[in-house]
Amino acid sequence: NAGVTQTPKFRVLKTGQSMTLLCAQDMNHEYMYWYRQDPGMGLRLIHYSVGEGTTAKGEVPDGYNVSRLKKQNFLLGLESAAPSQTSVYFCASSYLLGYNEQFFGPGTRLTVL
Amino acid sequence: DQQVKQNSPSLSVQEGRISILNCDYTNSMFDYFLWYKKYPAEGPTFLISISSIKDKNEDGRFTVFLNKSAKHLSLHIVPSQPGDSAVYFCAASDDGGSQGNLIFGKGTKLSVKP
Numbered sequence: 001n002a003g004v005t006q007t008p009k010f011r012v013l014k015t016g017q018s019m020t021l022l023c024a025q026d027m028n029h030e031y032m033y034w035y036r037q038d039p040g041m042g043l044r045l046i047h048y049s050v051g052e053g054t055t056a057k058g059e060v061p062d063g064y065n066v067s068r069l070k071k072q073n074f075l076l077g078l079e080s081a082a083p084s085q086t087s088v089y090f091c092a093s094s095y096l097l098g099y100n101e102q103f104f105g106p107g108t109r110l111t112v113l
Numbered sequence: 114d115q116q117v118k119q120n121s122p123s124l125s126v127q128e129g130r131i132s133i134l135n136c137d138y139t140n141s142m143f144d145y146f147l148w149y150k151k152y153p154a155e156g157p158t159f160l161i162s163i164s165s166i167k168d169k170n171e172d173g174r175f176t177v178f179l180n181k182s183a184k185h186l187s188l189h190i191v192p193s194q195p196g197d198s199a200v201y202f203c204a205a206s207d208d209g210g211s212q213g214n215l216i217f218g219k220g221t222k223l224s225v226k227p
Binding site: 002040041042043044045048058059090092099101102103104105106107 | 115117122145147149154155156157158159162164202204206214215216217218219
């Protein structure tokens with residue numbers, strides 16, 4: 001039981017390049033989330049999904065797109081990376097929406113030059 | 114405008130003593146609170162939670178206290194151990210988190226010295 005996994009672990013991009021971060025969970029959770037964490041800051045929600053085929057915007061969605069084609073996977077895309085998107089990205093999943101814990105992946109450290 | 118505030122960026126405690134981490138919130142609609150622990154280069158891991166219908170929840174060495182009138186919660190770790198050294202995040206949600214949003218504080222870095 002791997003829990004929540006994220007690929008890649010590290011990535012360096014040039015401004016304007018695109019990439020996709022992959023999150024996978026094997027707990028059969030309906031709900032999945034993408035957060036970013038910047039130095040000295042708490043985690044901020046980018047997008048989330050309440051089930052296969054659904055997505056919704058979080059607190060800081062600009063510059064990102066997401067897709068949930070399969071229940072176990074949640075993809076975060078950067079179409080044209082900017083230095084302001086340098087951050088650590090965490091994926092999470094949960095059994096319920098609210099009133100329960102979210103399980104987090106190990107994170108992806110992204111640097112945009 | 115920060116809705117969840119952890120005003121102490123760091124805390125240093127001697128092994129065996131009590132660690133008290135504090136968290137304040139401004140949104141009176143928050144009704145569920147969680148504490149997460151994070152080691153470097155790892156994702157946050159859930160520690161303990163409390164619903165607004167309670168004022169205390171205990172799990173082993175960890176106890177969370179909630180004071181709704183003061184909009185304040187605290188995490189007590191007794192006794193503290195060196196392995197507890199990590200960053201602790203307080204998080205809150207409202208209305209059952211119907212929008213899926215946990216609001217996180219900025220974290221407090223706890224150092225437990227042997």
